[in-house]
Amino acid sequence: MKRVTGWLKGRSIAIKHFLFLFAGSLILFGLLAWNNLQDAEQLFRKQVLSDAQVIIDRTNLYLDAYLDNVQNILLLLSTREDLLDQGMEQEASAALRKYAEINGTLYKTMYLVRADGKAMSNTQVYLDIIGNPHLSKLYRQAQSNYGIMISEPYDSPLSGKTVAFSLPITAQSGGKVKGVAIIEVDLIRLTNMLAQFMNTRNQTFSIITSKNNIVNAFDASWPLYYYALLPYNTSVFPPELKADFVTRIGDLPVGITELNGAKGKMVAVKSGMNKLGWYFIAFIEDGFFYQNIISLYNNYKTAALVWVVILLISSYMMSRYVTHPVRTLVAKMDRVRDMEVLPSISVQREDEIGRLAKSYNAMMERIHHLLTETKEMEMRKNQYELKMLQSQIAPHFLYNTLACISSLAKQHKIDAVRETIRALVGLLSFSFDKSTEFVTLEEELEGLRMYAHIQTVRYGDKFELDIDVAPEALHCKILKLTLQPLVENAIFHGLAPQKAKGLIRIRAYTRKGRLMIVIRDNGLGMSSEQLESVFTERRKAPSKHRFTGIGIMNVQERIRLHFGAEYGLSIASLPQVGTLIRIGLPAAALYD
Known part of the structure; x- marks a missing residue:
C-alpha cells in the first residue's frame, strides 16, 4: 500500500485525476450491473415459481372436482x-x-x-x-x-x-x-391430462400419497426427456422412481424447497394435501432459471467492454481538460491536432433483457387477452349507443309529417298524399332495417331523396337538392344514415332560417382508393366559434324535431369507429356564405 501511495505522489495531476475517475466510475458501474443482474434473476425465479404455484392450485381444484365426480357415481350406485x-x-x-x-x-x-x-x-x-x-x-x-x-x-x-x-x-x-x-380410475389417462400443463424439458411433476406412494403412472407414449429430471429405476418396466427419492420428496415441507435430481440441482414446489389425501409436487430444473439470463449476461459483458473503452477515453479527455491551464501553447496545439485526427466513437448498447420464461409469457398473454377484451367491450358499447340513436325516430318529425299529409288530403291532392306516404314508408323502412349497418351509396341517396321530399312537402319550395354522383361511386360501401343527418343539419340551421330559396348540392367521386362526398349549401353558414362547437354536439340533447338522434358528432364517431382515424368529416363555413362538408371514406364495394 505504501509503495502504491509513493508511486501516486510522483505522478502528475492529470494521471491522478484519470485514475480516480476511471476507478470510481468502473466500481460504480460494476455494482449497478451486478445488482441489476441479481434483481433480474430473482424476478425471473420468483415469476416461474409463482406460475408453478398457480398451476398446482388449479390442478388440485381439478383433482377435487375429479373426486366429487367419483363420489357422485358411487352415491348413485349406492x-x-x-x-x-x-x-x-x-x-x-x-x-x-x-x-x-x-x-x-x-x-x-x-x-x-x-x-x-x-x-x-x-x-x-x-x-x-x-x-x-x-x-x-x-x-x-x-x-x-x-x-x-x-x-x-x-x-x-x-x-x-x-x-x-x-x-x-x-x-x-x-x-x-x-x-x-x-x-378403479385410469391413472395413465389422469397423468396425461395433468402432464399437458406441467411436463416440459425443464419441469415435471409427481403426485404422492400421505403414505409416500406415487400416484402418477409412467406413460411410454411421452418423450423420454419428460422423465429425465427425476431419478428412475430403469431395471424394471415400467420404470419407477427410486425409493430413496420417494422418501425424500414425501418428507418435503409444503412450499418451495431445493433438492438434487437426476440432472443435478432442482426446485420442488409442494402443495398442501387435497381432498384425495394426495400431495402434488412440481419439479423445476435449477438451470431453467438461468438459461434465459445467459443472453443478459452476454449483453452485459459486451456493454462492460465497450463501457471500459469509453470510460478510458472520457476519463483521459476529462483529465486533459482539467490540466489545460498548466499546458504550454505547444502542448495545446498538439492536443488540438490530435483531436482533429481522433476518430469519433459511436456506441450502441444492447441492454434489453429480452424474453423471459414461457410462464411469464403466458401471464402476459392473459393480461392481454384482458385488455383486448376491455377494448372490444368499449367498442360494442359505442356501437350499441349509435344503434340506439339510429333507432330513435323523433315523434315531432312523425307528427309534422302526418300533419302535412292530412293537410294535403283536405286539399284533395291525392297524388301528393300518395307520394308523401310512399316517401315516409320508404324512409322508415330504410331506417328500421337492422339486417346490416352498411348500404351502397346509391341506397343511401335514395333514402335521402325520400327524406328531402318529405321536408319539401313540409317547408314548401324552401330549398333544392342537387345530386351529382360518379357512376363508379354508386356501388361503394357507406354507413347507413351518414348523409341524412348532415343534410338535415343544413336544412334546419342553414336554409330554413333565411328567406331566400336555398340550394344543397351533393357531389361524390372516387380518387386514389377513396370515396369523396362533398355536401355544400348556401345557407347562413357558421362563425369560427360555432364551427369549433360542431363536434361537441354529442354532449347535448338532440333536437326533438330531428328525424333521428344522430348528429354530426355521431356521424364522425361512426366513420372512425368502422374505418379508422384517417377517415371522417372536415367542415368549412363562412357566415352568410354557406357551409361545405367533405366526407372521406375507403372506396370499397359493399359486396366485395
Whole structure:
C-alpha cells in the first residue's frame, strides 16, 4: 500500500485525476450491473415459481372436482342396492357398463361386490377370466368405513396401475351392508391430462400419497426427456422412481424447497394435501432459471467492454481538460491536432433483457387477452349507443309529417298524399332495417331523396337538392344514415332560417382508393366559434324535431369507429356564405 501511495505522489495531476475517475466510475458501474443482474434473476425465479404455484392450485381444484365426480357415481350406485340381489348379476353388469360408457374418460373399471364375494363388473368377461385379487381386500377396507374410501395405488389385472374408490352399500331396511361399489380410475389417462400443463424439458411433476406412494403412472407414449429430471429405476418396466427419492420428496415441507435430481440441482414446489389425501409436487430444473439470463449476461459483458473503452477515453479527455491551464501553447496545439485526427466513437448498447420464461409469457398473454377484451367491450358499447340513436325516430318529425299529409288530403291532392306516404314508408323502412349497418351509396341517396321530399312537402319550395354522383361511386360501401343527418343539419340551421330559396348540392367521386362526398349549401353558414362547437354536439340533447338522434358528432364517431382515424368529416363555413362538408371514406364495394 505504501509503495502504491509513493508511486501516486510522483505522478502528475492529470494521471491522478484519470485514475480516480476511471476507478470510481468502473466500481460504480460494476455494482449497478451486478445488482441489476441479481434483481433480474430473482424476478425471473420468483415469476416461474409463482406460475408453478398457480398451476398446482388449479390442478388440485381439478383433482377435487375429479373426486366429487367419483363420489357422485358411487352415491348413485349406492341407491341401486337391488343390483346386489341374487339373480341380478346380468342387470348389474349392464348398469355398470352404462355408467362406464358415460364416464369412460375418467374411470377404467367399475365393480359391485356382494357380501358373499360375488363380483360384477362393466368388463365381466375379463373379470371372470383374469379375476382381481384386490377386490376382497378393498371389500374389507370399505366395511370398516362409513363413507368413501380411497386406496393406495396398486397394479390391477384389469386397470393397470390404479387407485380404487369404494363405498359400502347398505340395505334400506336394517342398515346391513349388502355389498361394496368400487371404481378403479385410469391413472395413465389422469397423468396425461395433468402432464399437458406441467411436463416440459425443464419441469415435471409427481403426485404422492400421505403414505409416500406415487400416484402418477409412467406413460411410454411421452418423450423420454419428460422423465429425465427425476431419478428412475430403469431395471424394471415400467420404470419407477427410486425409493430413496420417494422418501425424500414425501418428507418435503409444503412450499418451495431445493433438492438434487437426476440432472443435478432442482426446485420442488409442494402443495398442501387435497381432498384425495394426495400431495402434488412440481419439479423445476435449477438451470431453467438461468438459461434465459445467459443472453443478459452476454449483453452485459459486451456493454462492460465497450463501457471500459469509453470510460478510458472520457476519463483521459476529462483529465486533459482539467490540466489545460498548466499546458504550454505547444502542448495545446498538439492536443488540438490530435483531436482533429481522433476518430469519433459511436456506441450502441444492447441492454434489453429480452424474453423471459414461457410462464411469464403466458401471464402476459392473459393480461392481454384482458385488455383486448376491455377494448372490444368499449367498442360494442359505442356501437350499441349509435344503434340506439339510429333507432330513435323523433315523434315531432312523425307528427309534422302526418300533419302535412292530412293537410294535403283536405286539399284533395291525392297524388301528393300518395307520394308523401310512399316517401315516409320508404324512409322508415330504410331506417328500421337492422339486417346490416352498411348500404351502397346509391341506397343511401335514395333514402335521402325520400327524406328531402318529405321536408319539401313540409317547408314548401324552401330549398333544392342537387345530386351529382360518379357512376363508379354508386356501388361503394357507406354507413347507413351518414348523409341524412348532415343534410338535415343544413336544412334546419342553414336554409330554413333565411328567406331566400336555398340550394344543397351533393357531389361524390372516387380518387386514389377513396370515396369523396362533398355536401355544400348556401345557407347562413357558421362563425369560427360555432364551427369549433360542431363536434361537441354529442354532449347535448338532440333536437326533438330531428328525424333521428344522430348528429354530426355521431356521424364522425361512426366513420372512425368502422374505418379508422384517417377517415371522417372536415367542415368549412363562412357566415352568410354557406357551409361545405367533405366526407372521406375507403372506396370499397359493399359486396366485395
